[in-house]
Amino acid sequence: MKDRPLDSLFSRLGLAFVCFFRVVFDARAARSVRDALEDGASPKLMPPRTPAAESAAMRLLSILQREGRLVDFLQQDVTSFSDADVGAAARVVHDGCRKALHTHATIEPVRLEAEGARVTIEAAYDADRLRLLGDVKGSPPYAGVLRHRGWQAVRFAMPETVGVHDETVLAPAEVEVG
Amino acid sequence: MTRYAVGIDLGTTHCAMAVAPIEFEGARPEILLLPQIVARGQIEGRPLLPSFVYFATTGEGPQALPWDAERPFSVGEQARACAIEAPSRVVASAKSWLSHPGVDRRSGLLPIDAPDDVGKISPVEASRRYLQHLAEVFAARSGGGRGALAEQDVVVTVPASFDASARELTLEACLAAGIEHPTLLEEPQAAFYAWTDAMGDAWRHNVRPGDVVLVVDIGGGTTDLSAIAAVETGGALELVRVAVGDHILLGGDNMDLAVAHVAREKLEKLGKSLDRWQRASLVHACRVAKERLLGGESLTACPIAIASRGASLMGTTLRTELTRDDVARTIVDGFFPRVEADARPIVRPRVGLTQIGLPYASDPGITRHLAAFLSRQSGALSQLSGAMPAAESTARLLHPTAVLFNGGVMKAKALRERIVEQIDAWMRADGAQASRVRVLDAEDLDMAVARGACAYALARRGRGLRIRGGTARAYYVGIEDSVPAIPGIEPPIRAMCVAPFGMEEGSEATLPPHELGVVVGEACRFRFFGSSVRRQDAAGAVLTEWDEGEIEELPPLEVSLPADGRREGDVVPVRLRSHATEVGTLRLDAEPIQPRKPDERWRVELNVRERPGG
Helix, strand or coil, X not given: CCCCCCCCHHHHHHHHHHHHHHHHHCHHHHHHHHHHHHHHHCHHHCCCCCCHHHHHHHHXXXXXXXXXXXXXXXXXXCCCCCHHHHHHHHHHHHHHHHHHHHHHEEEXXXXXXXXXXXXXXXXXXXXXXXXXXXXXXXXXXXXXXXXXXXXXXXXXXXXXXXXXXXXXXXXXXXXXXX | CCCEEEEEEECCCEEEEEEXXXXXXXXXXXXXXXXXXXXXXXXXXXXXEECCEEECCHHHCCCCECCECCCCEEECHHHHHHHHHCHHHEECCHHHHHCCCCCCCCCCCXXXXXXXXXXXXXXXXXXXXXXXXXXXXXXXXXXXXXXXXXXXXXXXXXXXXXXXXXXXXXXXXXXXXXXXXXEEEEHHHHHHHHHHHHHHHHHHHHCCXXXXXXXXEECCCCEEEEEEEEEEECCEEEEEXXXXXXXXXXXXXXXXXXXXXXXHHHHHHCCCCCCHXXXXXXXXXXXXXXXXXXXXXCCCEEEEEECCCCCCCCCCCEEEEEEHHHHHHHHHHHHCCCCCCCCCCCCCCCCCCCCCCCCCCCCCCHHHHHHHHHHHCCCCCCCCCCECCCCCCCCCCCCCXXXXXXXXXXXXXXXXXXXXXXXXXXXXXXXXXXXXXXXXXXXXXXXXXXXHHHHHHHHCCCCCCCEECCCCCEEEEEEECCCCCCCCCCCCEEEEEEECCCCCCCCECCCCCCCEEEECCCEEEEEEEEECCCCCCCCCCEECCXXXXXXXXXXXXXXXXXXXXXXXXXXXXXXXXXXXXXXXXXXXXXXXXXXXXXXXXXXXXXXXXCCCCC
16 A cells, blocks of 8 residues: 555545545445544554455455354364364354355356266357366367366355454454353 | 335244335235344344344444444344353343233343343333334335335234233334334234235135134244134135134244254263353254254254364364154154144143243143144134034034144144144044145245235235234123122122124224223222133123133233322223224223213223232
């Protein structure tokens, strides 16, 4: 952030206009602006700021930890445990994360054919949706065997955030009082 | 502006809301996603709003919602999670408290074990907060004040077994939440409307004149039974709700606990002990396992893994499994045992009043409760006008011809089959000629009540058939005979009917001829009774005796006469006029025999705290 060049007068004017309308019509934007202005005055009171994409990723991690203990699982070293112990823990993680995944997203295969089926790839294939493996040469159409059906999120909904919270905390420490 | 028909399922464990625009022909109820706090600082729209209130600590700060940054409490998913993490700060099962006659339901009561820094709230206030949350969601969705729930056609559901005072308190919560024109609807009826709505016109092929549909609604906390008869009147099909069951605090939560107990014993046999968190996760895991094992999947066992609270998962996770046999024994045979038609729930005498608690059903055998209902209601069709097939006069049971299941518990195929099997066996033994009872296939049993309430709001506007039925009870006031007092013997009491069974909404009962005396300037109490079986008593009928269990005592009535031109201490003779309101509540007014001004009347208070020891 520090390395970004400072804005010109013209772009500052534009920004001021945008800010004016957003502050007037959007209470949450007003809060962000107020927070940003107060940030300079008392930087220690504010939690670390994270860019939106990282913030959403951390929220996802916090959900998978809360519902399915994923961070606990990945942070522990599995080598010294028996398969039975790892298996029992995996059930907890699988049950919880699966439920969380299905609550927040609808996941469908990219290709509906069964894996192992012979498929033909037309010339105008979408490289985002399909990857060619093996002895790929010449020009399409290609014939081959479907090795993985692929996955796509046809719906994905993350919780919104309200208030100002430190999103780098994936799970708070817990103290049982009494 | 578009007006909406809104159906609200105000449930013991969850709330849901369905909406449909009124003006659009053919609009169907749609479940609204309900934004709620799911974890600290995270808001998410979910179809169900758990009916829990969590009081945050001062350290946690406000429980901000998009429309209120300063709220000191939260409602919904996070609050439900806190019920395990910090139970003394969470209100749960407010609806069961709302129908508890032994407590003052307007007083700060919940959470029962709240610490000093939590301002306790009443069951009415808790209900208001759930409703207010729904009202706020609706308003936020339609962009502020103009779309307020106050201006929509709102139907809020209550258990059929709710008596007049619990309905009155539900109405009070609605009004306090800004729902200005609510209508109350019985949940089993809502389930029926959801079924007709889902079937479209085809439902008329499934229900014909002469049918009696038994609605079995088993939710998280309660079991609610109703019977709806189809009759032909002037060539048209008419539906009449002919009977409702008692308020039974018994539901899926009890079953989850029972299964968890089995799993816990297995773990303890291996020398493992569970802490509070693990016990709570065990209940949750057992619920999931139970649903899978009863759900018709061909599983013989379902593994259960319970993590510890700490950050280490491996090495501390406990593992066991539940078998199909465990679940069949605990749930199917434990809660739905095969019984004869003359089986009755075991009633245990209540032991001391050392602790305030909910009046949970003491017999977990739902089939016994069901047998008792069908037997008590054997005369349910007696007062029906319209063409009903001549009921066998020797029948000792009400004979349902079809069953409609509702509530999360009834998603389990094995339990539906057991109920059908029982009804068939009882009917055969009772000499029924009809073939087996039919099951009306319903879908989405968690959401049906909200959908059905919305469908009813549309049906009231002439877009569908309505179920008639009126009040599900007759109500009586106790009159004590003036006899010389004898120590140790209670004066005999007679019961005067003030509101007959089946009063239609918007109707008034004729004024009973008998007078009651009330004292000016004092709150006068009268004993109050209800009966869900006495269909024959007209307003004014005086009973000197009745069969065991026919009439139950309700919290007393209270009439307060302001002095207002009369001398304090004078006894003023009054009559009680009852009115079944359009909203779905019962109103009682005291009318003086010699009024001082035209239309002089005083509201009779239905929700009075029981006298200590009374």
